[in-house]
Amino acid sequence: MGSVTDSPNTEAGKKITVIFVLGGPGSGKGTQCTNIVQNFGYTHLSAGDLLRAEIKSGSENGTMIQNMIKEGKIVPAEVTIKLLQKAIQESDNEKFLIDGFPRNEENRSSFESITGIVPEIVLFFDCSEEEMEKRLLGRNQGREDDNIETIRKRFNVYMESSLPVIQYYDSLGKVRKIDAAKPIDAVFEDVKAIFEKVVA
Numbered sequence: 001m002g003s004v005t006d007s008p009n010t011e012a013g014k015k016i017t018v019i020f021v022l023g024g025p026g027s028g029k030g031t032q033c034t035n036i037v038q039n040f041g042y043t044h045l046s047a048g049d050l051l052r053a054e055i056k057s058g059s060e061n062g063t064m065i066q067n068m069i070k071e072g073k074i075v076p077a078e079v080t081i082k083l084l085q086k087a088i089q090e091s092d093n094e095k096f097l098i099d100g101f102p103r104n105e106e107n108r109s110s111f112e113s114i115t116g117i118v119p120e121i122v123l124f125f126d127c128s129e130e131e132m133e134k135r136l137l138g139r140n141q142g143r144e145d146d147n148i149e150t151i152r153k154r155f156n157v158y159m160e161s162s163l164p165v166i167q168y169y170d171s172l173g174k175v176r177k178i179d180a181a182k183p184i185d186a187v188f189e190d191v192k193a194i195f196e197k198v199v200a
């Protein structure tokens with residue numbers, strides 16, 4: 001599992017396409033991934049959802065993950081990558097949206113060295129902190145990290161650790177930046193224009 005093979009994007013014997021979906025907390029990553037799945041046949045893998053499911057499953061890492069999420073910190077890459085690999089291997093699909101990952105340099109470099117997978121493109125949902133804060137406070141999904149104290153910590157982590165990853169992919173010409181401050185439908189119009197150009 002997870003071995004690097006001759007073909008860069010091969011996992012568990014199948015050729016796969018990966019698109020990373022990045023942007024600040026509350027920028028609309030999950031919302032737009034749902035739209036993309038319905039229109040373009042990708043499978044949505046949210047790193048945050050996989051980590052929250054791991055807590056619920058009673059896994060031995062559950063308490064550690066829960067504490068990290070409450071503090072807005074990034075869980076060690078090894079843990080998140082195992083969950084992503086398992087989800088990829090269990091899926092019949094070959095096209096994946098990986099949402100909320102990689103969130104720091106350790107996520108990025110470990111994923112690349114462990115799986116050998118490089119993203120086709122990176123979608124970047126660009127939104128002001130003020131708008132993201134408003135959305136997170138109104139999200140109403142009962143998340144323990146959607147409170148103002150943790151939100152501020154998540155914004156700091158985003159600025160310090162996640163933006164440099166986006167800049168790295170930008171230097172490789174992979175980033176497709178989207179104005180995420182617009183209404184959901186208008187953002188999706190821009191997303192569609194990008195996907196219509198992706199050769200899958």
Ligand SMILES: Nc1ncnc2c1ncn2[C@@H]1O[C@H](COP(=O)(O)OP(=O)(O)O)[C@@H](O)[C@H]1O
Nearest residue numbers: 025026027028029030031135138139182183184
């Ligand atoms: N373009 C938008 N305009 C207004 N609200 C939005 C928009 N996109 C998403 N939302 C809302 O903002 C909240 C955060 O969206 P979500 O997709 O969960 O973001 P992320 O996964 O990036 O944290 C949700 O309540 C969602 O319904």
Ligand SMILES: Nc1ccn([C@@H]2O[C@H](COP(=O)(O)OP(=O)(O)O)[C@@H](O)[C@H]2O)c(=O)n1
Nearest residue numbers: 025026047048069072073074075100101103
């Ligand atoms: N690659 C990742 C993604 C999320 N997480 C953790 O999960 C939390 C929630 O991530 P998420 O992607 O569900 O959050 P949103 O950006 O959707 O609001 C993060 O604040 C981190 O604590 C992580 O540790 N590593």
Ligand SMILES: [Mg+2]
Nearest residue numbers: 029030046048
């Ligand atoms: Mg999300």
